[in-house]
Each structure stands twice: as structure tokens, then as C-alpha cells.
Amino acid sequence: MSDDEHESKPARDRSQVTIIDIARMAGVSKKTVSRVINESPLVREETRKKVKEIIAETGFTPNPQARALAFRKSFLVGLVYDNPSPQYVVNMQRGILDTLGDTAFQLVLRPCDRGDENYRERVRSFIVQHKPHGIILTPSVSEDETLAEILREEECDYVRIASLELDVPSRSIRTHDAQGAEMAAAHLAQLGHKRIGHIHGPKTFRSAHERLSGFRSGLESYGLELAPELTVEGAYTFDSGVSSATRLLNRRDRPTAIFAGNDEMAVGVYVAARKAGLRIPEDLSIVGFDDTPISARIWPPLTTVRSPIREVGRAAADLLLKRGSGSENLEELQSFQLELIVRESTRSV
Incomplete structure (x- = not known):
């Protein structure tokens, strides 16, 4: 084939590259490529690196809608809270976003009022409509066992942050x-x-x-x-x-x-x-x-x-993603110790 013929042959459009192509070029299964895309920890680092390099070289971009359809969930992580302290909520968001930053997941906020007798059904409606990948619950909604039961009924994954053990370790972050x-x-x-x-x-x-x-x-x-x-x-x-x-x-x-x-x-x-x-x-x-x-x-x-609020948010999001990827070894409860910071507002009498 002449050089002219080479030049006249159209290059494959990057938008046409599929996950099957990536799997073939990397010499792995489609499932492994999917795990790499979804940041699953169940992939060897060497394989992860190889797949990511091929994805970068080909310009392959996963289709969020197709992925969501495949998982029957969206790529949304919900933060459900009723905490009246704005700074607590901001720090929690920052921690969650630290974890989600390099993934396809997006954070969506769902403030609520636990004093509203209909708040649980409002949360249920949010889950049914948006089908989030999972929910992070902060105090005091995290302490509501009825709400947790609703999430289980709707098959919505969740992680609860609380000052005591309320659930199995794989669904819990504890602060002391x-x-x-x-x-x-x-x-x-x-x-x-x-x-x-x-x-x-x-x-x-x-x-x-x-x-x-x-x-x-x-x-x-x-x-x-x-x-x-x-x-x-x-x-x-x-x-x-x-x-x-x-x-x-x-x-x-x-x-x-x-x-x-x-x-x-x-x-x-x-x-x-x-x-x-x-x-x-x-x-x-x-x-x-x-x-x-x-x-x-x-x-x-x-x-x-x-109280390491940002670190707690980071850990909660990480735990939620690990649960979604089928990660094992999540039976050890994650807890955070607190520290007294002495400044100038106290003195001896």
C-alpha cells in the first residue's frame, strides 16, 4: 500500500471507540475495564495503569447515561443532612468532594428538617426520582433508624456518620x-x-x-x-x-x-x-x-x-464507593479520635 493510500484511509473517530475496544487493546475483560473506569479497588495497580494509558491514548470517554443505565443507578452521591451549622455542612461537602474529585460521581445536597413529619417521604421521593449511587447521612438524620430502613427498602446504598455504633461497620463512620x-x-x-x-x-x-x-x-x-x-x-x-x-x-x-x-x-x-x-x-x-x-x-x-469533619466526609465517601465496587474487608469500623486545641479563650482562675 502506498503512502498516498495510507494517508487517504480515514482514521477512526475517537467517539466510536468502545469499552470493548479498550478491553481488547489492554488484553483484559470488559468487566475489568469497567472496574477501572469506576475506580474499583479490585484491580491490580499494573492493570489499572495499563487500561488508563490506553483510555488516554484513544481519547475514550465513558458515557455517563449508558453507565448509569447499566448500573440502574445515577452517578450521584447524595448528602442528606439537617445540621443547622453551615460550617459543618461546608466541611463535610469538602471532604466528600476530596474523594469524588477524580471520579465520575457528582455530589448532590438534600437538606431536610427532621422536625417535619413528612421528611422521610421527601427523602424517599428524592431516591426514587434520582436513583443515586448512594447516600451519606450526617447527624441527626443518621440516627433515624426508620429512615435507614426506608433506604434499605428502596435498595439505596448508604453510609451513616454518628457518635455511636448504629449499623454494621461497612455502613458506618463513628466519631467519639x-x-x-x-x-x-x-x-x-x-x-x-x-x-x-x-x-x-x-x-x-x-x-x-x-x-x-x-x-x-x-x-x-x-x-x-x-x-x-x-x-x-x-x-x-x-x-x-x-x-x-x-x-x-x-x-x-x-x-x-x-x-x-x-x-x-x-x-x-x-x-x-x-x-x-x-x-x-x-x-x-x-x-x-x-x-x-x-x-x-x-x-x-x-x-x-x-472534630475532623472534612476527614470524616472523605472517609464516608470512600466507604460508599468501596461498597459500590464490591470491595471486601469492610468489616472494621472506621472511627475518628478527637483532639483538644488549646488557644487563648481559656485561663486559670
Whole structure:
């Protein structure tokens, strides 16, 4: 064949390259190519690299609609939450996107109100309409066993994030909230505080109960008691932090320190303290929970319990993808330890 004939022969359009072509060129099965495309861990690294190189060379682009049809699911990962702390939700999203970034999966948000008696059916409708690959549940919706049962009924995969074990390890990410609250209690007790207030989250959140019990237990280890009159329910919001702290600081026997159940409420305590003419930490020590960015930016910087929210989101998404790929060895529960970050909002008395 002459050079002219070679040149006149049309090259194959890249859009016509199929997954079967990729499998043939790589010398592997179509299923293996599919696993590589879907980031399955069940592929040897050498094979993965070879298949990806051929995909890059040919310009092959998987068809999302065809893939979704094959799996009878979309390539959406849903984040279902009712957490009133905006920063918590943002950090969780960032963590999930860290994992999804190099995959075909996209994150879709589904906020809900657990106080709405129809919220479970709204979540069900979302699942039926969008057929997500899976759902990540954060507190407190993750603590709703009825919702988890609905997801199982609809054959929708899920991962639950919670401060205690609620499900099998392959569906769970655990945070040790009680342990973190114990650290906060120990810190304030070691500074010599004896009259300590606590603003906890809503009773509908298991995390609020865990942090309250952990804080109470931590104080008891130092021979101290959390006085009922110094224990106030907040809503994990800034405004509830202001109003709750105002109640505590208006008392004649006001506390010398306050542990807030999250950083949003702790910032509210700052505002209430300054309105009352109190200096931080000279007149009032404050401890928060979560270590969100605001804790290091407010003045004085907030002492807080660091909850690795972004890392938790990353792990939850990774677990969901591994479940979808049929990965084995998921029977070990993933849990995250917390850490006390001491800054300038606390001092000895």
C-alpha cells in the first residue's frame, strides 16, 4: 500500500471507540475495564495503569447515561443532612468532594428538617426520582433508624456518620464525641474552674447527648458536678448561643467558664459575654467543639475540641464507593479520635 493510500484511509473517530475496544487493546475483560473506569479497588495497580494509558491514548470517554443505565443507578452521591451549622455542612461537602474529585460521581445536597413529619417521604421521593449511587447521612438524620430502613427498602446504598455504633461497620463512620467533651471538662477543671456552664445541642441530636454525658463524666473525674441550673439547651446555632449564654451570665452565681456544644454557639457566648461587660478569658473562659475556621479567627482565638469533619466526609465517601465496587474487608469500623486545641479563650482562675 502506498503512502498516498495510507494517508487517504480515514482514521477512526475517537467517539466510536468502545469499552470493548479498550478491553481488547489492554488484553483484559470488559468487566475489568469497567472496574477501572469506576475506580474499583479490585484491580491490580499494573492493570489499572495499563487500561488508563490506553483510555488516554484513544481519547475514550465513558458515557455517563449508558453507565448509569447499566448500573440502574445515577452517578450521584447524595448528602442528606439537617445540621443547622453551615460550617459543618461546608466541611463535610469538602471532604466528600476530596474523594469524588477524580471520579465520575457528582455530589448532590438534600437538606431536610427532621422536625417535619413528612421528611422521610421527601427523602424517599428524592431516591426514587434520582436513583443515586448512594447516600451519606450526617447527624441527626443518621440516627433515624426508620429512615435507614426506608433506604434499605428502596435498595439505596448508604453510609451513616454518628457518635455511636448504629449499623454494621461497612455502613458506618463513628466519631467519639463523648471523649472530646471529656477533654474539654478536664481542661477547665485543671485550670481550677469549679462553676462551669454547658450549652448543649438539641435533644434530637444524639451528638448533643454524647457531648453532655462526656462533659459530665469528665467533670466527675475531678470531683466536680455539672449543676442542672447551669445546663442549657441550645440549637447548634449562633443565636441560640447568644440567648443561652445570656441566661447563664445574668445569674448572680454566674459560671466562670462555659463549654458550648459547637463553635457556632461558642461564638454566640462571646457576644453575650461582651454585652455583659465581661472579658475573655479574664472573667469568662470559653470552650467550643468542632474546630471550625471561625475558632482560630475570632479574638481571642477559641479553645475547642477538634472534630475532623472534612476527614470524616472523605472517609464516608470512600466507604460508599468501596461498597459500590464490591470491595471486601469492610468489616472494621472506621472511627475518628478527637483532639483538644488549646488557644487563648481559656485561663486559670
